[in-house]
Structure formats: structure tokens, C-alpha cells
Amino acid sequence: MHATLRRLKCAPGQAGEVARxxxxxxxxxxxxxxxxxxxxxxxxxxxxITSIGVFTTQEGAVQANAIAQTWVRxxxxxxxxxxxxxxxxxxxxxxxxxx
Numbered sequence: 001m002h003a004t005l006r007r008l009k010c011a012p013g014q015a016g017e018v019a020r021x022x023x024x025x026x027x028x029x030x031x032x033x034x035x036x037x038x039x040x041x042x043x044x045x046x047x048x049i050t051s052i053g054v055f056t057t058q059e060g061a062v063q064a065n066a067i068a069q070t071w072v073r074x075x076x077x078x079x080x081x082x083x084x085x086x087x088x089x090x091x092x093x094x095x096x097x098x099x
Contacts, residue, residue: 001037001091002061004053006068011080012047018079019049026071033067035060054091061088 010018019041030036035056042050055061065086072084 001094002055002058002088003091004051004055004061004065004068005087005089006051006053006065007085008049008072008076009047009080009082010049010076014079015043015046015049018076018081019043021075022051025075026068029067029071030064033060033064036064054094058088058090 008018022041027039030039030053033055037054037056038052039054040052042052044050053061053064055064065088068086069084072081
């Protein structure tokens with residue numbers, strides 16, 4: 001398994017709008033990436049969002065980061081978004097728990 005970690009700063013108060021656009025526009029693109037397993041968006045501070053994507057292959061993670069870089073540049077600049085910081089790497093530990 002592989003994971004992507006992405007960090008994006010946006011104008012204060014814009015995280016909700018960024019999340020809406022991600023859900024409506026980016027996630028449909030991500031769904032087409034081979035090997036995508038999951039995507040989680042976290043709001044750790046007023047002007048920052050962080051995402052975690054999990055993929056079955058490194059190729060899927062790399063492809064997803066490339067799509068995200070382009071999408072952020074084209075769609076989020078008007079919301080004060082900084083250039084996307086994106087990493088990918090091997091998943092060393094992964095666990096799911098019964099609810």
C-alpha cells in the first residue's frame with residue numbers, strides 16, 4: 001500500500017469552501033485513479049487543510065498527486081490557496097477497527 005499526504009494553506013475562513021470544491025470536483029477525478037482505496041480531509045487549523053489518500057500502488061499515489069497539484073493550481077488560487085505540498089510513500093502500518 002501507498003499513501004499521499006497533502007498540505008494546503010488557504011485564506012482564513014475558506015476551508016469549508018475548499019472542502020466543498022474538493023468533494024464536488026476533485027473526488028470524482030480521484031475516483032478514476034487506479035488503486036485508490038480511501039481519501040480523508042482534515043482541518044487542523046483555521047487556514048490549513050491536510051489530506052491523506054491510500055492507494056494499492058505507488059503509481060496510483062503518484063498519479064493522484066499530479067492530478068491534485070494541477071487541480072489546486074487551477075481551482076483554488078482564488079481562495080488564497082498556497083502551492084500544494086504533496087508527499088507519497090509506503091504505508092508501514094495500516095489498521096481498521098470494527099465500529
